[in-house]
Amino acid sequence: xxxLHVKGLNKIYTGKxxxxxxxxxxxxxxxxxxxxxMGPSGSGKTTLLNVVSTIDAPNTGMVxxxxxxxxxxxxxxxxxxxxxxxxxxxxxFNLLDTLTVxxxxxxxxxxxxxxxTEMDAKLKQVTAxxxxxxILHKRTYEISGGQRQRxxxxxxxxxxxxLLLADEPTGALDSKSSRVxxxxxxxxxxxxxxxxxxxxxxxxxxxxxxxxxxxxDGRLAAEIRRGENRQTFFQKIIDTLSFWGGHSGELSSxxxx
Ligand SMILES: Nc1ncnc2c1ncn2[C@@H]1O[C@H](COP(=O)(O)OP(=O)(O)OP(=O)(O)O)[C@@H](O)[C@H]1O
Numbered sequence: 342x343x344x345l346h347v348k349g350l351n352k353i354y355t356g357k358x359x360x361x362x363x364x365x366x367x368x369x370x371x372x373x374x375x376x377x378x379m380g381p382s383g384s385g386k387t388t389l390l391n392v393v394s395t396i397d398a399p400n401t402g403m404v405x406x407x408x409x410x411x412x413x414x415x416x417x418x419x420x421x422x423x424x425x426x427x428x429x430x431x432x433x434f435n436l437l438d439t440l441t442v443x444x445x446x447x448x449x450x451x452x453x454x455x456x457x458t459e460m461d462a463k464l465k466q467v468t469a470x471x472x473x474x475x476i477l478h479k480r481t482y483e484i485s486g487g488q489r490q491r492x493x494x495x496x497x498x499x500x501x502x503x504l505l506l507a508d509e510p511t512g513a514l515d516s517k518s519s520r521v522x523x524x525x526x527x528x529x530x531x532x533x534x535x536x537x538x539x540x541x542x543x544x545x546x547x548x549x550x551x552x553x554x555x556x557x558d559g560r561l562a563a564e565i566r567r568g569e570n571r572q573t574f575f576q577k578i579i580d581t582l583s584f585w586g587g588h589s590g591e592l593s594s595x596x597x598x
Contacts, residue, residue: 343405344503344536345370345393350402351557352388362388363399364559370504373529375537377550379582385559386540387508390525393538395419407503424449426480428497428535430507434489436481442488443468446495453500467495470532471525487518488544491525498529505529507539509530511546523549548575555585568594 350366353359364506372378378386391397393404394549404412411422429435436445447460468474471491474482481492490510497505507526511519527549529535541547548571555563562585563594567574 342372343369344372344374344407345538346403346405347393348403348522350389350392350404351400352385352392352397353400362559363392366402366561368554368560368561370538372503372536373530373534375527375549375551376539377547377553378538378540378556379542379544379547379553379578380556380562380585382542385557386554388559389556390506390508390538390540393504394429395423413437424452425500426503428500428502430490430493430497430505430510432509432512434481434486434493435490436479436492441478441480442473442484442492445492445534446477446499448496449500451553463499467499471495471529485518486514487521490514490522494522494525494529498533498535501533501535505535505537507537509541510539511541511543516545519543519546521548536581542573544578547578548572553578553581555581556597557585 345368347368351361351364352363353361378389380386388397389514392399393406398412404410407426407597411419414422437448440448443464447464450460450463451555464477465474468477471494473488473491473495476488481489484492510526511522514522523546526537526539530537539550547553548567550567552564552566554561565577565581
């Protein structure tokens with residue numbers, strides 16, 4: 342069953358010079374998939390994520406998430422749709438410093454007035470899955486970057502969203518923390534069945550995905566799938582990036598092991 346289906350998506354930013362950021366994008370993500378979006382800087386990755394996540398409307402084209410068109414919803418229903426159906430993870434974590442880790446994680450359930458017993462059970466389940474049960478009473482400034490991002494992932498999946506969207510989730514992390522965070526996405530995907538769409542520049546992070554879609558100049562350029570071996574997939578990603586990624590500068594930020 343498809344969770345995300347986009348067809349004929351176009352996004353044009355008007356200004357002194359108009360930018361055609363997305364050109365005729367067709368894309369389907371099935372339930373339980375873990376999909377990465379890669380491409381050179383300015384290729385349209387964040388624009389695609391913003392259009393899918395209903396932050397930025399397309400000029401033309403269709404977006405269906407779990408068989409409904411979020412752009413047809415009223416403002417109020419769209420806010421509820423985002424909170425219940427979508428999970429978001431950002432590069433800079435977006436946690437509230439005044440709250441504990443536990444309070445940050447249950448925030449979406451608090452907003453939906455869920456009973457305390459349900460919140461507690463779900464908190465236990467997601468924090469065990471992401472291996473952060475021992476930091477629940479800490480403030481976000483007392484924990485590491487990797488722990489902050491795992492807290493953000495826990496907050497994003499506690500509502501069991503149909504689609505988890507992440508924009509450069511390892512962009513602010515060192516390579517060790519990046520691995521731990523990507524293992525957390527993989528755990529959410531494999532053990533909780535969460536469908537994930539993740540934008541990244543980082544081939545190591547991307548190697549945890551099952552399928553990578555490459556965008557260039559706002560168009561779909563290539564697609565590769567992972568087999569059994571993550572190391573082989575990592576090399577395949579580097580090869581594809583060097584073919585589609587444009588100039589060698591695009592590869593300058595690659596972290597090797
Ligand atoms: N709000 C905006 N107004 C005008 N142009 C924009 C806006 N947002 C993005 N663009 C342009 O649209 C194109 C795609 O940008 P986008 O941010 O989606 O690329 P990206 O692949 O995510 O880049 P990066 O990897 O550098 O984050 C770029 O040419 C960018 O300059």
